[in-house]
Amino acid sequence: MPVEVKMPALSPTMEEGKLAKWLVKEGDEVSSGDVLAEIETDKATMEFEAVDEGKVGKLVVPEGTDGVKVGTVIAIMAGEDEDVSEASSSPEPAPQAKADEQPAKEKPKAKKGGAPKVEEPEKDLKADESKADKASEKDDKAELETGTTQLGSDIKPAKSDEVPHGVNMKTATVREALRDAMAEEMRRDERVFIMGEEVAEYQGAYKVTQGLLEEFGPKRVIDTPITEYGFAGIGTGAAMGGLRPIVEFMTFNFAMQAIDHIINSAAKTNYMSGGQMRCPVVFRGPNGAAARVAAQHSQNYGPWYASVPGLVVIAPYDASDAKGLLKAAIRSEDPVVFLENELVYGRSFELPELDDHVLPIGKARIVREGTSVTIVSYSIGVGVSLEAAEKLAGEGIEVEVVDLRTLRPLDKATVLESLKKTNRMVVVEEGFPVCSIASEIITICMEEGFDDLDAPVLRVCDEDVPLPYAANLEKAALIDVDRVIAAVKKVCYR
Amino acid sequence: MSNAEPSPSEIAEREEDFALHSLAEKHAADRRYKASKEELLHFYEQMLLIRRFEEKAGQLYGLGLIGGFCHLYIGQEAVAVGLQSALKGGLDSVITGYRDHGHMLAYGIDPKVIMAELTGRHSGISKGKGGSMHMFSVEHGFYGGHGIVGAQVPLGSGLAFAHKYREDGGVTLAYFGDGAANQGQVYESFNMASLWKLPIIFVIENNQYAMGTAVSRSSAETHFYRRGTAFRIPGMQVNGMDVLEVRKAAEIAIEHVRGGNGPVLMELNTYRYRGHSMSDPAKYRTREEVQGVREKRDPIEHAKTELMEMGVAEASLKEIDKRVRASVGQAADFAESSPEPDASELYTDVLVETY
Incomplete structure (x- = not known):
């Protein structure tokens, strides 16, 4: 009995991926745990393992194919006594191959009926049986809709008059815009550094800090232990000591552990010191509801922080605002809470191609x-x-x-x-x-x-x-x- | 077993063990700073200034000129003076909790602006907006003055982070009490400070009471200098009632920290003569206990005796006392006569920039 191997969902947000490379060829014997292929998701390249032992019958999707939908049959495994050729006669049509069609990645597509555009820190990079099965089941039933699906949007904001006329626009995700904002400010000002959980070697739990470690090194891109209260305090103290820290919270839900430093230490310093001690720190990270992560991981803290005098609170929507306002936040002499949104990270918008795109706060x-x-x-x-x-x-x-x-x-x-x-x-x-x-x-x-x-x-x-x-x-x-x-x-x- | 050769892992363990004790051993071998007469006179005068200043603050509180919380440093003077005298002015940083008047005076900050802050006047160091618990002098490297118990420990680690980041050779002294030593964020800071080898000295001022709770009633491990062991931070136990012992310990710790070896944890055993704050009825200890410390261990009396043994005439000590009283008197007059902040100050300094 031939077994279909389907394109796995390697993250909760993955709708499609690129079949980067086959590591087996037709006729190979494989056992459980062998790596079959390398698959590129919107966030990383991951290894896809065989669930069961058997013989590779047919590789349905050629390597290098981009935009392979989750659940698509990518290979057929022959049973033990089966002939490879028998297995090859797959009843499934091969999917439409969109080989090397670059913009396929990170397409904003959270309309009803589409997959949720949700991302979560991926602790487990291996695609296991249950995940792959779950994904194909989901696809079969076309039941991908969750509460956050209804938060999706394809309509873009009108062009802002803050962008000078005639400036070239490019398409960028909010994620890229945020990363570029940080990278530009780090190039501009030696005092700027970023600290947080998984910001460096992991490249960011949501990939927002991707590539920063490579460019700026471990002195300025710092992985912290899981210790929000402590590192928020250290970031705040470093700002008091004259640096320009960006403190990333994996999500703002975890900043509840650190809220004392945000409010009592950072927000009040300038006032309590009669204006002589500043605290130019940026606390940033995703905020608000995410898909199917339930109560402790889904909350909008905007109103909490916005109620505190002494803080600046920014919550941008599109890529241009995310970049321009994050740059402004990093340059601000005041402590800033910068609220991003996990569901928006992967959405693409027009971003002006300016050397220094800074927008006004407030x-x-x-x-x-x-x-x-x-x-x-x-x-x-x-x-x-x-x-x-x-x-x-x-x-x-x-x-x-x-x-x-x-x-x-x-x-x-x-x-x-x-x-x-x-x-x-x-x-x-x-x-x-x-x-x-x-x-x-x-x-x-x-x-x-x-x-x-x-x-x-x-x-x-x-x-x-x-x-x-x-x-x-x-x-x-x-x-x-x-x-x-x-x-x-x-x-x-x- | 005793004859058996230690295994390599046992040797390694002993060496690590030694590393955590090495500073304490170094201090045990040479406990007291050898101060010249002039140096000890200076320490004496600074300690006396803190004592008289705090006594005056207590009086002004009683008169209703100082409001809210006011935590006095009387009895603990040798700690701030001994430690801070070993720092490099203009380079190193100091941060502490809400019992902060003494640390500012030990740094040579003008008593007038401190007292005027206590009375909530415009000429106070925080323009009257901070009060007793929230005073800062960035100019002197004094970063507060923090009202949330234990918050100064990660903040201080952040200051140390900044020193290391800038590679300026500076170290941070972060003071906290035996009460704050039970806060979780203290250990989060220990972990990162040790992991990243931050140039910081964690100073636990063990004055025996967390507000009204004796250390034995609040702490499973009352030897606070041992509390860094789990984070590989060497500990030192110091008699905080002897300014020269404190100074010597500070030098050993600072040398270690400035040398890029990571943090040190110092426990300074001291005693607070007055209540936790001005509203403390002090039902948790006897008058005899307080009196006993005053009579036998007082840091100022101790220094005075030593000075007289060094041949300082009683008259010159009286002269110092007079000078200190005059300075405190002027500070009090200034604090009483300075105007309150202008009403418009209510809205200034909330944010630095205008948006």
Whole structure:
């Protein structure tokens, strides 16, 4: 009985990969654990092992093939007494080979029905039986949708007028933009260094620091033990001592261990010292919900940090803002909490090709102009808002979407100006509703924009529960386009 | 067994064991710094300044001129003076917790601006915005003044990290108490400081009480100098009531740390005469215990006796006392007469930049 060997999912986010190299040839006897092939995912090249013993019947997908979907049959194994030629007569058609089609990697593709664009630190680089099986099962059922799928978006923000006219644009992922921002600032200023778990030799748990160790060496790219409280304190102290540390948290969930140093040590120093002791540190890492990692690994800390005077809090959405604002954060004399989003790392956007792309902190950006209603959002919520806006445009509702980008200091002026124009507002936030950024925006509208309001400001936030694991409950807990559309229609009385 | 040759692994173990004890042994062989008369007079004057300053602060607190928490350093003066006298000014860094007045005075920071901070005035070292627990002087390499118990330990490790990163040859002295020594972040810092060979001396000022809890009631290992062993940090146990012993220990530790050998952990045995803070009823110890230390182990009396043995006339010691009292008196007058911060200061220094 021939056994099909399918393209494995080698990370929770992998949708497709490149079959870089076959390490066996047709007719080879293999036993369990033998490496069959090298497969390139969006994050790394990994070895793919045989699950069972047998004879390699047919290599269905030739090596060098890019864009091989997870679950595609890549080889046929012959049973013990089977003829290779028999096994070769595969009933499955070979997949479409898109050999060496480079941009296939890291395509933003998190539309409904697509695979979730979720990434997780990969502790286990080996593709084992269960993983491979699970992946092919998933594919067979076409049941890849989780709660975070609904956070996906293909619609790009409108080009920012901050980018000078005529500048060449290239396509880059948020991940690349962040890495380039750090690399550029490290080249520019000797005092800048990065520390955190797995930032150096592992190349970053989410690959954001890829290549930095190679360029800057272990003095400036520092792997720490798993000890958030301690290394956040060391980073903060190093900033007090005159350096420019970038402290990476593998995710901001783990920064809860270190929050004392972020708030009590970093944020308050300048004030408590009457302005004589500064603390120019950047705390950065992914924040917010990730796919199927449940409550302790899925939380948006934006409102927590944004409530603290003495901190700058930035939560960009697209690649251009991620780069320009991270560079600004590193140069800032103030402590900055820089909130990234795991689900957005792999999304591609236009990035200006400038020698020094630095954006202003504390300025919101209108990512879609409109006249009927304003949606205020930030981070991954911007994508959801843009999707909703596109759909609403089809119904004659012209939505203006404001991306806050910086949560503290908050750009009240841009929010109020947009309100003045549209007289209606919805806040979209992937996070808990209570004491949220949405609460703050609504307060600002009440206090300073009351006369401009034609309807109460509504908020679309996650449900007020810890994020559940089950896919259906996760879907129910997180914001989605439909909820945004419903809220927009409500404030438009439609 | 005793005749058997030690195995290579046993030898290696003994050598490692020796490495962790070597500083203590070096100190045991030569415990006290040989100070000249002038040097000891200087230490005496600094210790006396801290004592009189703190007594005055206690009075001003009683008068309602100082508010909130105020932790006095009386009894522990030899620790800050002995250690900091061995540092290189303008290069090395010092960081401590909330009981920080003594460390600032030992660094030669003007008593006036410290006292004015205690009274919350504009001319205070933090413009009146920090108070007793949050004072800094970057100019002097004094990085606070931190109110969260134990936070100064990783922060100090960060300062040491900066010295190593810049390769400037500087070392950091991070003070904390026997109470803070039970915080988890202290051990996270020990681990990284030793792993990365950071130039830092961890100084545990063991004043016997974590607020009102005696060390024996809060600590499974009361010999704090041993607590770095798990991280391969050599320990030293020092009599913190003898300024010359402290100074000598500091020199040994600093030489080791400045030589690129990684951190040292020093336990300074000392005693706090006053309460944990001004609101401490001190029900956890007897008056006799405090009195006993005052009479038998007082660091200032100890230095005074030694000075007189060196031939210093009592009159010159009185002269010093007079000078110190005058300086403290001026500091108190300054602190009382300085204006409060301007109302507009409420909003300054929150952020450095304008966005």
